[in-house]
Amino acid sequence: MLRLIQWLTRREGLFRVLNPLLAPFNPFLSEHRNNPELTWRRLRETDPVHRSKAFGSYIATRYDDVLFLLRDANFTTDRGENPVMKFILKLSRRDPVFSALLERNLLTIDGAEHKRLRGLVSKAFTPRRVEQMRPRLQTIVDDLLDSVSGASEIDLVEEFAHPVPVIAIAEMLGVPSSDRDRFKAWSSQLVQLLDPLQGRGGAKPMTQAAHEIFGYFEQLLDQRRTEPRDDLLTAMIQAEDGGQTLDSADLLALSSLLLVAGHETTSNLIGNAVVALLRYPDERKRLQDDPSLITSAIDEVLRFESPIQLTDRMAKSDCELGGKPIRRGQIVASVLAAANRDPARFPDPDRFDIGRTDNHHLAFGQGNHFCIGSQLARLEAEVAIGSLLKRFPDFTGHPNPPAWRRSMIIRGPETLPVRLS
Ligand code: HEM
Numbered sequence: 001m002l003r004l005i006q007w008l009t010r011r012e013g014l015f016r017v018l019n020p021l022l023a024p025f026n027p028f029l030s031e032h033r034n035n036p037e038l039t040w041r042r043l044r045e046t047d048p049v050h051r052s053k054a055f056g057s058y059i060a061t062r063y064d065d066v067l068f069l070l071r072d073a074n075f076t077t078d079r080g081e082n083p084v085m086k087f088i089l090k091l092s093r094r095d096p097v098f099s100a101l102l103e104r105n106l107l108t109i110d111g112a113e114h115k116r117l118r119g120l121v122s123k124a125f126t127p128r129r130v131e132q133m134r135p136r137l138q139t140i141v142d143d144l145l146d147s148v149s150g151a152s153e154i155d156l157v158e159e160f161a162h163p164v165p166v167i168a169i170a171e172m173l174g175v176p177s178s179d180r181d182r183f184k185a186w187s188s189q190l191v192q193l194l195d196p197l198q199g200r201g202g203a204k205p206m207t208q209a210a211h212e213i214f215g216y217f218e219q220l221l222d223q224r225r226t227e228p229r230d231d232l233l234t235a236m237i238q239a240e241d242g243g244q245t246l247d248s249a250d251l252l253a254l255s256s257l258l259l260v261a262g263h264e265t266t267s268n269l270i271g272n273a274v275v276a277l278l279r280y281p282d283e284r285k286r287l288q289d290d291p292s293l294i295t296s297a298i299d300e301v302l303r304f305e306s307p308i309q310l311t312d313r314m315a316k317s318d319c320e321l322g323g324k325p326i327r328r329g330q331i332v333a334s335v336l337a338a339a340n341r342d343p344a345r346f347p348d349p350d351r352f353d354i355g356r357t358d359n360h361h362l363a364f365g366q367g368n369h370f371c372i373g374s375q376l377a378r379l380e381a382e383v384a385i386g387s388l389l390k391r392f393p394d395f396t397g398h399p400n401p402p403a404w405r406r407s408m409i410i411r412g413p414e415t416l417p418v419r420l421s
Contacts, residue, residue, distance in 0.1 A: 006200055010406065022054045027408035034404060036309060036411065037350070040338030049322035049332075057312070057331035058324065061338035063345035063362070065322055069334040070366040075313035077369055078110040081329050082314055097214045097252075098207060101193065104253035107261070107369065114368065120246050121254055121372060124235035130376045133172060137383045140167050145391050148420065156397070156416040157271050164384050165266035168376070169259055174224065174231025179216070183259075186213045190256065191264040195409040210256065217255050221248070232258075258373070266377045268307040268405070268412025269298070270384050275413055276301050277385075279399040280352045287354055288389055297354035298381045303361035304352050306337040309411050311365060336362045337411065392420045 008014065015028035024042050026032060032039050043050050044061040051058055060066055069075050079085035093099050102108060106118055144163055148154045163184065170183050189209035220233060228234045236251055246254065277284040287293050310333045315326045326332060340361045341349040364371035371377070388395070401413035 003200075003204075018054075022052070025050065025052050025055070025059055032408075033406065034400075036337060037341055040335055040341065043335075044338055044342060049324045051324065055333075057333055058321070058326060059310075059333045059335060060321065061335045061342075062322070063339040063342035066334040066336060066339035066362055067366055069313050069321070069332055070311075070362070070369070074316050074319055075332065076110045076316055077108055077114075077311075077313060079108065079312065079314045079331065082331060083329075095207065097210050100214075100249045100253045101210055101256060104250055105257055106254075106372070107257070110368070116241070116244060117246070117250060117254065118368075118372070119241045120239045120244065120250075121236065123239040123241060124232055125258070125372055127375055129172070129232065129235065130379060133168065133376070134379060134383070136171060137164075137168055137380060138387070140164060140171070141383050141387045145387060149391075151420065153417055153419045156274055156418040157267070157413055158415065160384070160388070161267040161270035161274070161412075161416070164270060165263050165377075165380055166259070168380055169262050172232045172376075173255060173258070174220065174229055174233045182212075182216070185209070186216075187259050187263045190260045193260050194264060195407045213256055213259075214252050217252050218248075221251055221255075261371075262373045262376065264410055264412075265307045266373075266380050268410060269301060269377060269381050271401075271412045271416055272305040272307060273298065273301040273381060273385050274388070274397070274416060274418065275399070275401055276305060276352055277389075278397050283352055283354045284389075288393060291386060291389075293354050294382050294386050295378070296356060296359065298378055298385065299359050299361065300352060300354050300356050301381070302363035303340045303346070303356070303359055305411060306340050306361070306363040307411055308363065308365075309337040309409055310335045311369075311409075336365070395420050 009028055012029060015022065015026060019026050019029070022028075024047070025039060027036075027039075040061050043059060048062040049058055049060050049065060060069055080089060089099075089102060104117065106114060106121070109117070141164060144160055148159050154160070166184050166187050167180060170180055171177075175183055186209040189205045190213065192206045217233075221237065224231070224234045224237055228238070233251075233255065236246055236254065239246060277287070283297075287297050312331050312333050315328055315330050315332065317328050319326050321332065340346070340363060343349050346356075346359075346361075364374040364377075395418050397416065397418040401416050403414040405412050405414050
């Protein structure tokens with residue numbers, strides 16, 4: 001079934017014919033992929049809480065509405081009551097690995113259970129542990145840049161943006177470097193959990209990867225229980241909050257989630273940053289002349305070309321948003337990317353300005369589900385982009401990547417040919 005849906009979403013001609021039913025929100029067209037801001041702007045200006053009949057949900061695009069949705073207790077990430085999600089959860093219960101992934105997933109649970117799991121993960125995934133990664137990250141990035149230094153042209157996504165975050169999280173968790181390649185392969189399949197429409201082979205490759213990674217983590221966790229180390233897996237085993245600890249299913253689901261949530265997102269941030277530097281040579285020069293701007297430059301990329309374009313919430317009871325009646329159980333998509341270009345919040349929002357101050361973008365969400373990995377993602381991107389510019393100051397490439405990812409949720413170049421010298 002999923003395979004068929006994935007196949008259908010690739011038939012652009014079909015979605016062109018169906019456009020009258022889908023417009024103004026038709027994420028399956030290349031126009032949207034190439035420049036989603038055009039869709040978001042039209043919605044923000046003409047129908048900021050838009051009811052998409054085709055998707056059966058609302059789409060919110062104004063900064064204030066998106067912020068409200070992310071913070072308000074009446075809107076939940078737990079979509080258990082939504083008929084589509086009910087069906088998926090019922091199917092997933094046939095498979096213990098899948099059901100652990102869905103039912104212990106911070107992104108899709110809420111309330112007391114979310115608070116318990118998030119509290120325990122936060123005891124292990126601390127700012128200190130992330131900051132300790134800085135020298136290792138520099139080595140990871142330098143090694144990757146060394147490995148491509150002989151080539152005149154590389155695919156920056158495949159050879160740089162993609163490996164940096166997966167190696168980083170693997171090392172943080174405590175995965176031995178000899179297992180990195182297997183780990184990378186699983187991660188590429190599991191990423192479909194963030195957007196099932198993105199893949200090609202239906203649910204099978206994702207399910208298989210989930211089983212393999214659970215089996216792998218099971219062994220590694222057993223090892224860490226008998227031989228603790230200074231790594232994130234050990235820290236999660238030892239995490240304790242008011243007498244509570246993480247059980248085996250929690251640990252398996254959370255380790256996999258950290259990999260899934262941190263991989264594709266951060267690799268797209270790195271890819272988007274390189275595209276922005278190619279498109280805006282004056283801003284690139286500004287950064288090269290003053291590398292201390294790297295922190296605000298990465299935040300500007302997050303605002304300007306948000307790697308996660310939108311996230312859903314479900315209404316717990318009937319309410320109103322932007323004058324539209326929302327019924328209990330209805331889904332509202334909060335378009336982070338649209339909020340981040342809202343002129344009511346950001347002066348001159350379509351200007352890419354690496355020195356922008358007052359840049360309170362929503363690229364990492366807000367409220368109870370605010371991204372746990374934001375500090376790590378920023379650090380990875382800062383080290384990756386800072387080092388790339390230092391090592392290959394004259395790199396060139398086309399300002400328009402050959403293709404953007406086929407996803408309505410994830411934004412980033414599919415490939416990015418770059419000449420290093
Ligand atoms: C540029 C990179 C990243 C972006 C744009 C990003 C974006 C987000 C967003 C928007 C949310 C909130 C979703 C919602 O409210 O529905 C989120 C949650 C989350 N992120 Fe990230 N993320 C990034 C990197 C990472 C990394 C590196 C990790 C970990 C290694 C991570 C782990 C998580 C987790 C576990 C959650 C769930 C938190 C919760 O629901 O309580 N993310 N992320």
